[in-house]
Amino acid sequence: MTRTLHKSGQMYAEAQRYLAGGVSSDARRMPGVPLYVDHAEGSRLWDVDGNVYIDYVLGQGPALLGHCPREVAEAVAAQAVRGMAYSAQHAAEVRVAERLCAMVPSAERVRFNTVGSEAVHAALRLARGYTGRSRVLKFEGHYHGWLDPVLYSVHPALDAAGPAQAPRPVPGTAGQQPGHADDLIVCPWNDLAALRRTMEAHAGQLAAVIAEPILCNTGAIAPEPGYLEEVQRLCREHGTLLVFDEIITGFRLAPGGAQEFLGITPDLSVFGKAMAGGMQVSALVGRAEVMDHISTGQVAHAGTFNSHPVGIAAAEATLRILDRRREAVYGTLFSTGAELMEGLRAAAAKAGVPLLVDGPGPVFQTYFTDASAVRNYRDFAATDRAMMSRLHAALLDRGVNMVPRGLWFMSTEHSSADIDATVDAFSSALKVM
Template structure:
């Protein structure tokens, strides 16, 4: 298949004159012409040239119910007719907050934001205000937004990142303010010995440990059995808050997020993406004793678009479906995800291509590697990422869209026929690499 991209090329040429880098997010940079979407519905997107794709990017995860689910679209349209922005309270935010607290194990209080980076920033400020400590421990390979204080050691060059057991903080961009790394401790993921050592070394100084409970910004890496429970116990022992960054895993792995899926309850949680079906809504949720430092005015949290009514309308419609139809929704997500994973593994085996397919199911990762497991960032960095970029391009030519680094998101709209078609395209793509 050779796609016609004439309109896309013209748009990109114009975009490069007026948009810095030609795209509006660094995550959309590509070696060739980026994808210009005209419309999306269900499990498919159509580009401006009329090409159609089975979509496993789903807006980087938010379209859990597929693109443009009717109940969400109807709720958004109805709210737009009533008002777009109030900068005042409204009834829907109360209903959504109540539902989040009912669904999520750690949620006793909620504050809304617009994007994930904001909610992370609020969580870290709150942790420091509550504990009166300054240091934050984050894990190598974990991404918590693009703001300066946490944009360290996400995908660093391994030769700059220090020893595997004791990583150093590597800034993610030019222009980061000097000194932010002074209060940041970098730890390898899935290494309990290293975490214990670091927390003992900095005893009484660490406000919070922040983690993706399933690492989805570097592969789709699940915690080792017992690992997060041990992290929880270490945090309790040291008087340190445990923060789960559930921007990706929240509402995707279970109605209560990865914390329900894994059975570990953090002190604070950060949600976004899937909670509003694609509208920009994020949330900070947590235990009342901690969140009430915001309630009391001790820790500042503000924003013109916090609980913006159109986004909240989308969140209310989305969460109602996820909560009230949970068995059907999550049964479908896991079944379809596991079926696609099995099909991709079988195709790679038949082609003699060394590939690992791993992850929970509603989100998973393909890796070009001989390894039997990928447990942390260093393992991920050792996989053939250049080959994954080539696979992404080959799949686009065959009408399949995945996240370029090899991540796949499932929606309730992906059918058995879609999975069969995807495996066929994948098989054909492997033959060209």
């Protein structure tokens, strides 16, 4: 199959005259012409040239219920005619906060933001204000937003990253202030000995340890058995707050996020993406004792669009569905995810292609590798990422859209027919590769 991209090409040429790089987010860059979507519904995208795609990007994860779920769209439309922005409180934000506190194990208090980067920034400021300490430990390969203090060692070049057991903070972009690295310590993921050693070396200095509880920005890498339990124990021993970045995993794996799925309750958590079905809402939640440092005014937190009425309307509708229909929603996500994962494995085996397919199901990763497991960023970096990029292009030509680095998001709207068509496209793509 060869896609027609005449209109898309024209739009991209025009966009490059006005948009820096021709796109509004670096995550949308790709070789050739970017995807120009006309509309989306359920499990499908239609581009401006009329090409149709089975979509496993889902807006980078938010469309857990598929694109344009009717109840969410109706809630957004109803609120839009009542008011777009109030700069005042409203009843829906209280209802959504109450539901979050009922659904999420770590949530005793809530503050809303618009995007994940803001929520992470608020969490780390709060951790510093609460503990009186300045330093934060993050894990290599974990992404916590694009702001300067945390955009380090996400996918660093290995020749700059330092030893595997003691990585160096590597900035993610030109223009970052060098001094931010002074307060940031980087550890390898799934290495308890390195973590113990690092936390001992910085005893009394660490305000927070922040982690994606399942690493989804570098593969889909679960914590090894007992790992997060020991991370939590070490944080308590050192008087350090444990912060879960659940921007991706939140509401995707369970109604209470990865913390419910894994059985680990952090001190603070941040949520976004799937919590509002595609609208821009994020949340910082956590223990009342910690969160009340905001309410007393000790730690500043503000924003014109915090608890934006239209976004909150989407969140209320989405969370109501996830809460009330949890068995149907999560049963579907896990079963269809497992079905697609197995289909991709079988297709690769038939083609004689070394492929690892790993992850919980509602989100998972494909890796071109002979390895039996990927445990951390260094393992991920050793996989054939150039081949994964070629797979992405070949699948797009065959009407399947996945995250270019090999990540797949499932929705409740993906059907068995979608999965069969995806496996057929995958098999065809492998043949030409």
